[in-house]
Amino acid sequence: MLSLHTLANLIVTSFLLAPPTTALPLWPNNTTPAAVPTACSSPTSNPTAEIAPACQSFYPTSYRIMNSRYPTWDQTPLHGNQDFVMLLRQRADTFQVATQVQFDGLGDVAPPNSSSTCRLQFQLPAKDMQTVLGPAPVVDVYQVEREAGSPASWSTYEPALAASSNGSVSAPRLFGSINGSLAAQETAWNQSVGLVDVGATFCNATLTWQMAMAIDGGDEVNYWDFIGVDPPFNPVQGFRVITGC
DSSP states (O other): OHHHHHHHHHHHHHHHHOTTTTTOOOOOOOOOOOOOTTOOOOSSSOOOOOOOOHHHOOOOOOEEEEEHHHHSSSTTTTTOSSEEEEEOOTTSSSOOOOEEEEOOOOOOOOTTTTOOOEEEEEOOOOOOGGEEEESEEEEEEEEEEOOOTOOOOOGGGGHHHHTTTTSEEEEEEOOEEOOOSSSHHHHHHHTTTTTEEEEEEEEEEEEEEEEEEESSOTTEEEEEEEBBOTTHHHHHHEEEEEEEO
16 A cells, blocks of 8 residues: 555656646645655544444445546556545646545345445544645535446546536536535534535445545645545544445
8 A cells, every 4th residue: 555655746746747738736835735644654543433333334445546637547556546535626727636436345235126225424534644725625426337346537537528528428416525624624523523424325236436626726726635544444534335224
């Protein structure tokens, strides 16, 4: 598993590889996101929400980065990483970065003709294990249908496909939104131990969601990155699916 320090270096390298004619996003005050501790070595952490005993919980099979600058790439060290989340958006004339999260192996709770309900939840990252920037780091989440383990790149990001299809491709339905601003995160920690209930859907053997920043950042960049951490490691953070509660 790549450390966030290594990934941060990859992010900066990605920006530097842009063609000279491409307008690059600027971080506030022309800074770059600071490296943060790796998931299992954070010196401090927030408590995470407990799961009721009756619930079955599932954690992601993979997170996949989708970058509009490299629409067909899915196997570089950054784009092929399985547990890193990156979301970036500035203006229409700059690139975007989205993330896909996939859950596989839910077949036991989703037999044929099942009406079982699965809920997508998001455990906020610890404050010292994320980078969040911009005036409105709000994330829109869309449910999509994908085969388990299928390639994930910008060319498969459904909201972008719909936007460029002149109506031939239907836009996916908005599944839910997550406000990543520090003020909203503080409220979520105070009200629900940092747990965000994103939405509910029918269970299926494989469940997939794609997500990206909801709006442009203007002169700044709306940006959020963190690493997904699943049990038995701590602090647990990122997405999970629960059912049976």
